[in-house]
Amino acid sequence: MYMSDPYGMAEAIEAIESENPQTFVWQGSTFKCVASELMATKDLEPGGWAGQADRRIVVRKSLFTNAQPQAKQIIVMDGKTLRIDSIETATDGAFYVLTCNDPTRGI
Numbered sequence: 001m002y003m004s005d006p007y008g009m010a011e012a013i014e015a016i017e018s019e020n021p022q023t024f025v026w027q028g029s030t031f032k033c034v035a036s037e038l039m040a041t042k043d044l045e046p047g048g049w050a051g052q053a054d055r056r057i058v059v060r061k062s063l064f065t066n067a068q069p070q071a072k073q074i075i076v077m078d079g080k081t082l083r084i085d086s087i088e089t090a091t092d093g094a095f096y097v098l099t100c101n102d103p104t105r106g107i
Contacts, residue, residue: 013060013095024057024077026069033059035077055082057098061089069096074103 013034023030035057055077061068069075073084075098082100089096 013058022077024059024075026073026075027067031059031063033057033077055100057100058095059098060095061093069098075100 014032020034022033022035024033024035025031036055057075057077059069069084069087071084071086075082075084077100081103083103083105084098085101086099087096088099
């Protein structure tokens with residue numbers, strides 16, 4: 001068990017990663033993760049319909065050695081470019097939940 005993870009959440013996430021390998025690229029490095037399905041929709045915005053993409057990604061905090069992901073940064077997952085809109089940190093600090101959207105959304 002990780003020292004900062006008294007509930008074993010990071011170990012559980014790591015087990016899911018090994019059974020269902022998913023990755024994303026951030027700042028030129030590849031990170032293992034557990035992600036929701038990509039929810040591609042179209043929203044009616046001024047000027048017409050605009051494509052949207054929503055995805056939630058769970059990633060172990062221990063995978064980041066120096067820099068940490070920040071809102072508004074870009075990641076690539078499954079060939080799709082996404083913008084990190086928000087980051088939640090687990091209560092025990094073991095993992096992040098990244099909420100990502102199409103980088104053109106809200107601009």
